[in-house]
Amino acid sequence: MKNKILVLGATGNIGRPLVENLLARGEQVKAASRSGQDVLGAEGVVFDYFKPESFEQAFEDVNRAYIMLAAGYVQAKDLLIPLIEFAASRNIKVVLQTAFGVDADDAIPYRQVELALIQSGTPYVILRPNWFADNFHTFWKAGIDHGQLAIPAGDGKSSFIDVRDIAESAAAALRTEQFDGQAFNLTGPEAFSYAEAAQLLTEVIGKPISYNAIDDDTFIDMLTSAGVPADYAVFLSSIFYPVRQGWTSVITDDVATLTGKPPRSLKTYAQDHRQQLANS
Ligand SMILES: NC(=O)c1ccc[n+]([C@@H]2O[C@H](COP(=O)([O-])OP(=O)(O)OC[C@H]3O[C@@H](n4cnc5c(N)ncnc54)[C@H](OP(=O)(O)O)[C@@H]3O)[C@@H](O)[C@H]2O)c1
Incomplete structure (x- = not known):
């Protein structure tokens, strides 16, 4: 019987805590990455979006899959739609992670991936997380080391979400069919500029950090x-437009609906990552 769960990006920000969470609940997990390394004791499998020949082995014995696009790639449609078609042809349930706000316009590539999944007929759940709190110790860590966040966000607020809440x-x-056929907009509990x-x-790391609201060209x-490759830099700057407009300040109950508990605060995130944030 096919009952394994395939997790893409299993060594990444969401993938790793997701693998951990699923193993703790007794699920059989296939942890996909290009290296195919085992992750936290889960069986590793080699998978590359650019190598369709890797799909068959990755999806073998799988009846559910977490599908996401690793950071750094801009070809959401080209890389994800073939995967969704592959999963749908085997009636594998897909939990697709896109991004907060992509349903604002059907022309947005991530929205077109969502629509392809909806139309595929396979069971699905769509998760649209807001900006990750964890970006502060990944994307923005160099700025924190220099004592200044230089970001083209204006004074727009975002309800940052902890990746542990996305993983949960x-x-x-x-793990349940209860949420099938639905999309969830995942946010933290409070919005911050x-x-x-x-x-x-x-306050949390005990070192002064200022914010410099730079313009798009300076950011790129x-x-x-x-x-950072030019196409990804341009993509990243473009997704700060909704932030400046205030569209990412929305707060939803969707994490609690899915997990039964409220999402972590930005303060909890910062306290739990104090060492990583403070170390230069
Ligand atoms: N950061 C945010 O604030 C934010 C907000 C909303 C939505 N998102 C979305 O979240 C996604 C990123 O999630 P994340 O941070 O969890 O991802 P991530 O950590 O960047 O993903 C890295 C993982 O993907 C694997 N990977 C990299 N290239 C691959 C390839 N060519 N084929 C197969 N696997 C590959 C990596 O393993 P190997 O290197 O071993 O292959 C690693 O396991 C993006 O699509 C972004 O649009 C991000």
């Missing part, structure tokens, strides 16, 4: 001179 939401969506977040981080120059 994904685990719930994978980047100036407010910098103040909170200053900063990213490309740090080695």
Whole structure:
């Protein structure tokens, strides 16, 4: 009987805590990455979006899959729709992670991936997380080390979400049929501007951090001179437009609906990652 859960990006920000969560609940997990390494004791499997020949083995004995696109790629439709078609042809349930707000316009590539999944006829759940709190110790860590977050977010607020809450939401969506056929907009419990977040981080890690609301061109120059490919730098700057408009300040109950408990606060995130945030 096929009853394994395939987790893409299993060594990544959401994948790793998702694997941990599923194993703790007794699920059989296939942990997918390009290296195919075992993850936290889960069976590793080699998988690459760019290598369709890797799909068959990755989906073998699987009846549910968590599908996401790793950070750094902009080809959401080209890379995810073939995967969804592959899963749907085997009637595998797909829990698809896209991003908060992509349902605002059917022309948005991630929304087109969602629509392809909905139309595929396979059981599905869509998860749209807001900006990750964890970006502060990943994407924005160099800025924190320099004592300044330079981001084109204006004074817009975001209800940052802890990746552990995304992972717990994904685990719930994978483990029951109760949420099938629905989309969930995952947020933290409170919205912060980047100036407010910098103040909170200053208090928690005990080192002054300011916020500089730079413009898009300065941001793109900063990213490309740090080695980020130009197309991804342009993509990242484009997704700050909704932040400046205030559209990412929305707070939903969707994490609690899925997991039965409220999402972690930004302060809890910062306290739990104090060492990572403080170490230069
Ligand atoms: N950051 C945010 O604030 C935010 C907010 C909303 C939505 N999102 C969405 O969340 C997604 C990123 O989630 P995340 O941070 O959990 O991902 P992530 O940590 O960047 O994902 C990395 C994982 O993907 C694997 N991977 C990388 N390239 C691969 C390839 N070519 N084929 C197969 N696997 C590959 C990596 O393993 P290997 O390197 O070993 O292959 C690793 O397991 C993005 O799609 C983004 O749009 C992000």
